[in-house]
Amino acid sequence: MLAIGEFSRLTHLSVRTLRRYHDADLLVPATVDDASGYRYYSADQIPTAQVIHRLRELDVPLAEVRRIVRSADPATRADLVADHLRRLESELARTRAAVVSLRRLLRPDPAPLQVELRSVPATTVAAVEGDVELDDVLPWYSGAMAELDALVSQPTGAPGGLYDNSLFEVGRGHLVVYRPTSRPPRGGRVRPVTLPAVELAAATHVGDHDDIQVTYGELGAWVVGNALAVAGPVRETYLVGPRDTADPSAWRTEIGWPVFRVATRAAVAGRPGGTASA
Template identity: 25%
Template sequence: MTDDLLAIGAFAARSRLSPKALRLYDRLGLLAPAYVDETTGYRYYRADQVERARTVALLRRLDMPLTRIAEVVAAGESDGVRASALLAGYWAGVEERIAAQRTLAEYLRGRLSGRSSEMYGKFVVETVDVPEQVLITEKRHVLAEELPAWIGASLGRLETAARGCGGTTGVPFVVYHAEVSPESDGPAEACVPVADEQAARAWAGEQGRAWQTGVRVEPARRLAYTRITKAQVAHPQILAAFEAVEAWVAAQGLQYAGPCREVYFADWDAAGPEDPVCDVAFPVQPPAGA
């Protein structure tokens, strides 16, 4: 029965996996032996399983979770293109995570060294005048870890609703009416500018309180802002961008004219970690009497 099969030791040597790893992958369904002796419990493998075993070993070197490895390997049995796409998707997520961690490490180095102010020089702060806008909005109390999912979902709902409100007239943004952190839940307000105020108010009336929706007219404002990348948007490293704008506002002798905001001008899903996607901004005005 086992004449044409490899015992686990020989197969381990061929596949460059330890017998312990082979037993683990068997239990997880990643690499089942071709035959198990019912009396001795010895495992035997076919020679043509070596390629699968080596693929598993290489994927593990990418720190891919075992469940994801199982998905990639299973796809590779019948559809190499799909398996390759699954690997590409996993690796894109790894690169995004590493980019976010890199910016977090830079932020923490500045904090720990007491040289936070030196970090502000990395951010270019400018001003822009924004005209009066009719906004459809969705407000929610949300903690920092919940924020990314909520922003994507809420802006998606609002941009869909904007089609019935004359279409969008500007880029979406999120206003922070109070601090959002792991301990503080805001609230935050997602906003999409639209063309038709009457249609927007009719939409808001139909929505009721389902998503805490509303309509408001925001007056013309001057924004002090700095542009950041997708990797820099993550909390808490985004705080460095907010602090840089705050330092600039203080240096210019300006006053705040409203709550801070994040303005999302790029396609988030299509953007890479180092692509600019967002402006961190504060409404500002000259001091009284100036």
């Protein structure tokens, strides 16, 4: 039997932590002296203590740690750990995206965004469309693009997507993912769709998609500053992306907002019989 101090040194768990784990019924001593209340551990408990220590380093909640160490089935233990690791990876991805965005937003002298106004004619493309929850956009996009890749053998341009404004405003909206081709096929969810003619304010986001919302914001500020208003779903064109290269620094995503020019308050008020309005 090992006294709690000895067990602490062997497992790198403090005496205070061992007592807390005992109180939480997570790591119960092999025996407790009735007279003195001293806790004693067996050498067989060292691996269990080390597992608990590693799980807690990964921020696994105590209740889940208890389930893992008490499970007799190795496959069940592995599944429980894998579930938590997936959650950690997701949290790390969100943290990384936030850090990238903040660094760009807090730059003292951000580079000016290059915006192009251009007319885009109506175009018939091969497309998959549907109403999608915001949290499901990435898997839905991947599935839709896989169907397009399977049917469109000779694309005539970069793939793209139309994202309804309600997707960002209320968390659910209409999506159209497409590939330009001279003869759009039909099959599964793929069908010909005609994208309407638009006037686009377009800018290219360079690099990883973690801070693409910053480019959205800069483009939006440019639109407002030039007395324009958004007139439809945003268009993204994936000039270079993960499908083309694993190097995020090489990715290029064009963001295009259909726009129209709006009258300023002064212009409206200056017309015969005109009044300024919001």
